[in-house]
Amino acid sequence: MPCHLDSPARSSPAPAAALPAALAWVEAELDSLRAAGLERPARVRQGRQGREVTLDRRTLVNFGSNDYLGYAGDVRLTKAASKGACAEGFGAGASPLVSGHSAAHERLERALADLLAVEAALVFPSGFAANTATIAALVGPGDFIASDARNHASIIDGCRLSRAEVGIYPHRDVRALDSLLAARPQARRRLIVTDTLFSMDGTRAPLADLCTAADRHRAMLLVDEAHATGVFGGRGSGLVESLDCADGVHVRVGTLSKALGAAGGFVAGPATFIHWLRHAARAWIFSTAHPPAVAAAATRAIELVATEPNRRRDLAARAAAFRERLQAAGLDIGGAEAQIVPIVAGSPDAAVALSDGLAAAGFFVPAIRPPSVPHGKSLVRVSVCWHHSDHDLTTLAEAVARHAHRD
Ligand SMILES: Cc1ncc(COP(=O)(O)O)c(C=O)c1O
Structure with a gap:
């Protein structure tokens, strides 16, 4: 087993200049993180x-x-990216709404919609952006979100950004979720939001029960398949497919950065909903599209998921x-x-x-x-x-x- 212990496990921090007085509080914050054993290393990968x-x-x-x-280092993705960059240049140059939506992005959105067997998909610069933008587009003040206690930070931040009221239900507790929703009959819109495969626990959401709860309370159900895309299901589209829950899930978010080995996030669902998102998802409207070469690599990864x-x-x-x-x-x-x-x-x-x-x-x-x-x-x-x-x-x-x- 190769293990070259020729340097310390953690990079030692670069010598830093003293902070200006206005930022001096940062030192105290770092000291308390160190004291609590919570300082994070900045590792460099070679x-x-x-x-x-x-x-x-x-x-x-x-x-x-x-x-x-195992696709992140796969030369087939590198070749697809090189070909994509040669054809369309490297930078996207503008947000998708203006001129950043390239032919490579269009092919990727089609490939994602086919993989998930939905009408349409929209690609975002990251999965984090896809969650924050989509949640904040779906609900606002006067609405109610029920969110699993172990949801990812991007879902938590999307909930905060929306300014809707947020109720947290204990991890995978559908009865508690039911009570939360039953207590909010006055909410204009209701949204249930969950990871399908929880990123730190490796647990799965009770999707069938969540679909039933959404139906009972006339709520929207958004699921984040970040860790399930490519890994579950006959086609490899995720847990919604493998648990046969596509009819009860209204919006699917995912990322191209994990099993697909590339980068970027996506939202998939009915074409009319996706078209509306182009008018409401601020991280899509106001952020430069991710590079077309990355879209080309992600499309190649989707082909590999189908053939392997x-x-x-x-x-x-x-x-x-x-x-x-x-x-x-x-x-x-x-x-x-x-x-x-x-x-x-x-x-x-x-x-x-x-x-x-x-x-x-x-x-x-x-x-x-x-x-x-x-x-x-x-x-x-x-x-x-x-x-x-x-x-x-x-x-x-x-x-x-x-x-x-x-x-
Ligand atoms: C559950 C979940 N959703 C969303 C994201 C964000 O995806 P991305 O890395 O593409 O921004 C992550 C990333 O760790 C995640 O674990």
Whole structure:
């Protein structure tokens, strides 16, 4: 197993100039983050990533990226991007509304709509932008949003941006969601919003029950398939497809940056809704389109998802075997039921110590601390990917068990 320990795991901060008086408070904020064990490292990656990653000149087996199908470093995407850049230049030059919507973006939106079997799709510069813009377009003051407690930050920020009233229901608790909606009969519009595969817990939303609740309360249902696109479903479009819930889900958001190995976000649904979004989604109207070459690479990835279904099948089997191994060793993986496998450590320091111990054994498994997870629930997050071998997963499980049982 390659592990070149020729430099420290963390890049040491560059010597910084003293802050001007008006920014002096930043030092105090950083001091309190350090004291709480919450300072974040700024790592530099060298070269292409795949099964291995080199961070700060140290090469480790990579369990810390969302490259679930192994396409991020795939030369077929690089070639598609080069061809796209040669044909259309690199920068998009303007927002999609003005002149930034290229032929490559048009092909990508068509490919996404076909993949999800919906009428239309709209591409955003990022999945984060897709969530914030779409939620704020769907609801506003006088409306009500019911949001799962473990939703991603981009959903949380979209809810805040909308200025609608927000009710948080406990993770996957449909009865609590029902009560929230029943208590808001006066709301002009109601929106239920959820991740389909939760990014830190590896749990799945109860989609069928959410569709029923949306129907019962005449609410809109928006789901974020960021970690499920490419990974679930016969066509690879996500959990909505694999759970046969397409009829009950009104709006699907996703990202091109995880299993598809590219960048950008998307919203997919009925053509009239997508057309209306072009008038209401501010991050689409007021932000430069992402580069056409990136759109070309993402379109190539969608083709590969269609022609290489074995990758998602292999991934599901490997992730299931890995979860079983950890559970058999008595480790707490929460309710994980997919390729995202958290190992709950508790305090931020315990999570960092576990991550450091695994790095010493040759594995990159990032520590996840508040605000990404609740206080007391810091963890290390294993992202199982298609390119991990059985040997990688067995040796990682052994290393995790060794470290966890030592503490
Ligand atoms: C659930 C979820 N939604 C949205 C996003 C944002 O996607 P992007 O990285 O394309 O901005 C992420 C990224 O981590 C995510 O985990």
